[in-house]
């Protein structure tokens with residue numbers, strides 16, 4: 135036998151044995167197979183059959199463009215991020231699909247015939263692997279109707295197939311990825327495609343030039359305008375579809391995720407989260423690089439299912455926070471018995487009860503959290519929140535916060551003192567001595583702290599003269615504090631050091647400036663919103679006397695802001711026309727807060743004219759041009775305010 139015929143024979147043998155192997159009926163041992171392989175490698179090193187699974191066999195596939203856009207997906211790592219997205223987007227109905235962990239594929243049909251199957255590639259163009267796709271389950275070669283368009287799905291391998299036929303592969307996704315791109319197509323019949331999206335041909339075409347003015351946006355007709363009818367159409371047309379459920383309440387999706395997480399070990403496929411979409415299809419959004427109407431709601435990395443056995447209410451100042459006590463459970467090497475429940479909205483939203491089976495999640499260093507209800511058990515009972523504070527006041531349940539509304543609540547007062555000592559890092563002043571001073575009525579406000587003398591303090595039980603002296607020295611040593619520490623030390627709910635620093639960076643860097651700023655102006659600060667602005671504004675009013683009393687003791691002063699008096703010092707701004715992001719008085723207030731000044735007319739020496747319409751030909755515009763004064767738009771103005779553009 136000459137070399138060529140022996141090589142032909144070897145190719146044919148290797149092909150047969152590969153087929154037998156991948157079909158689960160190997161006829162020869164691995165060693166015998168390797169011997170054939172080695173012989174062929176010597177005789178015909180370039181043989182196309184000498185490409186092993188997992189080697190990059192992709193090159194050589196023709197390239198093809200996608201029909202459906204493939205933008206990057208927004209992600210929510212936990213229920214908080216997911217609920218924040220829901221609050222922003224507000225869909226009337228949510229379609230929650232299982233997010234399959236496989237390899238993406240687009241199946242393109244013309245007149246009912248499968249013409250192309252395209253891998254993800256770079257998102258726009260992928261490899262055309264049609265011959266392989268035709269061998270996969272769930273890929274109809276011919277549709278029952280002469281339909282043209284594309285279906286998007288995920289190429290998957292079941293866990294059972296992986297264990298039985300491809301035990302050398304790391305996981306189902308790697309196996310599916312490698313096999314779908316084999317040039318010889320071997321193993322493709324062990325893959326399946328589950329679809330989750332579809333659109334008819336032309337849905338994403340842009341109108342040609344000349345029609346643009348009349349174009350009112352793309353139209354998409356039933357059944358492709360609705361996620362559910364889309365999925366029903368896919369199933370009726372012969373595709374396999376991913377599992378999904380429809381919900382109206384965001385918290386229902388949170389619990390659905392918990393159920394899937396709890397049950398996923400028993401599933402056929404690897405799943406790495408949910409994809410949550412609004413039910414109505416929005417083509418404009420799908421075209422975006424980052425579509426907004428859908429989100430990937432990821433699964434936690436480390437979680438366990440446990441039973442909620444009790445809820446404790448932890449008190450901090452006026453606020454009561456629920457803490458879940460769960461049946462001890464191991465997560466990531468530690469035993470978890472307590473988990474954060476956030477607030478009463480969380481409890482009601484998830485429908486938690488004492489006795490419920492819940493998902494407990496641990497992320498890095500953060501305390502464990504309950505992230506959803508898996509199932510309710512028959513003998514479960516309602517979680518009761520406390521109704522009244524120890525001061526007698528009826529608690530207010532705002533959903534996000536359960537608190538005592540009594541301004542004179544002793545708990546609020548002592549918490550403020552504790553907060554003050556902690557923000558100013560006055561460690562020697564321990565909680566026990568503070569409690570004694572508070573209970574005796576000697577120290578009930580921050581100013582009272584500064585009237586204490588060592589001799590008096592020493593007279594309190596178990597406090598010697600030396601330690602009393604140390605405590606007072608420690609307290610008095612913090613004689614200048616930053617504005618952020620001063621305000622944060624007064625324990626205004628939700629106003630920490632960071633928030634005050636943000637306000638200071640925006641130019642509100644003295645107590646006076648902050649007190650005088652209307653809350654509408656404060657709400658324009660980067661990182662603030664209406665609520666934060668109102669809380670800080672109201673808090674400063676309510677605490678004005680208490681703050682002044684502290685400053686009046688003379689024991690402490692607020693460190694003055696940098697002497698340069700603000701980053702816009704020496705700059706002047708004139709406005710013409712409307713601004714989009716804020717009203718003119720607010721714009722002027724923000725300039726002044728940063729140390730700049732404002733002018734009502736354009737004159738020599740003006741630093742900037744701010745206008746959204748530089749071509750308007752207004753008197754101010756022309757004058758600025760003549761004088762060579764820079765004319766800037768709103769974007770640039772905002773960038774200057776935020777310190778993101780030169781000009782300061």
Ligand SMILES: [Zn+2]
Nearest residue numbers: 523525538543
């Ligand atoms: Zn109270």
